[in-house]
Amino acid sequence: MQTHEDINCIIIEDESPAASVLQMHIARFPFLKLLGTFSSCTKALPVLNSEKIDLVFLDINLPGVPGIQFASIIKTTTGIIFTTAYSEYAVQGFELNAVDYLLKPISFERFSKAINRYLTLYQHNSFVLPTIDKVDARPFVFVKCDRKMVKIFLDDILYLEAQRNCLLIYTENEVYRSYQAISEMEEKLPDTLFIRVHRSFIIALDKVKAYNNSYVVIQDKQIPIGRMYSDVINSTLKANVK
Template sequence: MNQWNCLIVDDEPIALEIVENYCKQLSNLNVVGLCKNALEAREALQLHHVDILFIDINMPVLSGLAFIKTLKKMPQVIFTTAYKEYAVDAFDLAACDYLLKPFSLERFIVAVDKAVEKLLPTQALASTTREDKNEDFTFLKAEGKLYKVFFNEVLYVEASGNYTRIVTAQQTFLPAITLSATAEMLPNHLFLQAHRSFLINKSKITHLEGNRVFIGAIELPIGSNYKERFLEDLGL
C-alpha cells in the first residue's frame, strides 16, 4: 500500500487534533507535521515531501488561500474551514476538496480518496517513460484535420447532436463524436457533468450562481438532475 505524507495547518489546536486523529484512522496516511500558521507550513514544506495538505483558510498573518497562491509546487490541497463562502475561490486554485467544519470521518475519507486518486496517476507517470501518451492531451479529428488538444486548455464540452463542441479559450473544435464518447477520453477528476449536454472543466470555474456556473463571462446551466452530484464533486 502506498504511504502518503500529510501536513496539517490550522491555528486552532482542537482542529489540528481532530484532523490528526482522522489521519491516524487511515493506515496509508503519514502525518509529517502540525502547523499553526502558513509561515510554519512554508518551513515544513521545505523540510518534507508532502503529498496531501490539509489547511484552514482563516488564519493570522497569511490566509490559507493566500498561502496556496505562493506555492510553486502544489501538493493535493484539502481546505478545512468553517466558512462556505470561500469554496469557489478554493476550487479556482484547483483544490482537491473543501471540508466544512465540523466534518465527519466519513466525509474526511471521501476527500482523502479524491486526493489519492489524483496522486496515483502522477506517481505512475513519474515511473514511466515519455512515450506514455494521452496523460495530459488527446488528438481530435475535426473538419478533416487532426488537432492536438491539451485537457487543461478545454473550458467546457457541449453536446451538439452526433457532434460535440469542445471549447478552449483560443478556438472551438467540432469532432463527429458524441458527448458520452468525449467523456470517456477526458480525465474524469477534472471534467464534471453539470447538465446532460455539458461537461465542465472544474479548474476553469470562476463562480456559481443559482443553477448557473460561470467560466469568466461564459454562463452554463446546471441541470436539476445533475446539481447534487455536481456540487458534491466540487466538495460543496
Template structure:
C-alpha cells in the first residue's frame, strides 16, 4: 500500500500531539507537517500534495469550515472538534469524517480506513477514466451509462448530484467531490462548491457566471481566480 501524506491543522498542542502519535502508529500514513493556523496550512498546501487533512474547526483567524470552503482543490478532510453542532454543515462540505475530542485511536483508525479505501478506489477510477469516455451512476435502482460529451453540468443537491445532459437529467446519490474524482480536468471544471461544468458546453462567460446552453451557472467567489485563469488559457 502506498503512503498517504497527512497534514494536521490544529492550534491545541495536546490535540495535535495525540493525532501525531496516532499517525505514527499507522504504517501507511506519513505526517508531512503540523500547522497551528489555517494560513500556515494554506501555504503548505500550495507546495505539497496532501492526501488527508486533519482539520480543527475552531482555529484562530479563520475557522476550519471557512478554510475548507476557500480551497479549490481539497484533500480528503477529517474534521476534529469538541463541538457536535457543526456535524451537518461539515458533511455538506464533503468532509469524509467528523471526530469529537478526545479522539480515541480506534475511532481515528476507522476514519482513516474510510478515507484510504476511498482514495484507493479513486486512484483506480482515475486510471480507468483515462481510457473511458463515459461513467456509470446509480439512478432509480439501475446503473445508468452517461457519456462525457453529453454532459452539460453537475449540480450538488446535498447528498445527491443532479447530472444535466443533452438528453435529460439524472439524480444520483453521491457527493460532488467524489464524482469529481472520476472526471478529466481537461474536460470538466469545478466553478462553485455546487457546480462542475463541461468546458465543451460553454457559450460565453464573464467574471460572475458562465452561459451553458440556455442556462447560467454562477462562479463561486472562492473559485473565481482559478476558474478565470483556466478559461483565459483556453
C-alpha cells in the first residue's frame, strides 16, 4: 500500500548487471518503492496497467518493443528516466519529455541528480536526498534477504554457497540467506575479487588460506573445486594467493 512518502517505481532493463546497479541506487532512497524489475516492456505492461507507477527507469535498447517506442504509451503522469549505453539516443529521449537520460555505467551521484530532477519536475518538494559525500567508500552489493534489500560489503564476504532453492552468503560475522540464483550473484561480483570454483560455490580470492587440485580452504571450510573449473581455478589461485 502506497503512503504519502512512497514514489512507486519500476525498472525495465534486460541486462542483469545494469538492473542490479539501478536496484542498489534505488535502495538508498527511502521514499522510492521498487515494485518490480522487468526484462522487457511486454512483461512490465501488466504492472503499469494495474498499479500507480510514478517513475519508470527505462532502457532504450530492449528485446521486442524498444524503450523509445514504449515510452510513448506511458501515462504523462508517470516520469521516465531513460538508461542506455548509447549517447546518440539522448535527443530522442528528451523529445519524449523524459525526466532525464542516464548513460551507463550509472554512478550514484548522477543517479541522485536524476532523482532530484524528477522531484522538482513532479513537485515532490518534501523529500530529502541522501548526502552523496556520506556514501561509504567500501564497495558493496545490496542483496534481497527476507523481503528487504541488505547491504553487504564485498570485503566481508568469505564465500557463497547454493543450496537447493536458496543462496547462502557467508561473511566474517554472519550468514545471509537469499533466493536468487548463484549465477545472478556471480554477475554482480567483480571477477577480480571473486571466482566460481564449483557449480554451487563462489569464493573470495583474498580469503583463501590454502588449496590443492580438489578444494580450497577458507577459514576451516574445505570448498570443493568442480572438474570443469579446475584449470582456471589453479591458474587464478597461483596468481592471487600469496
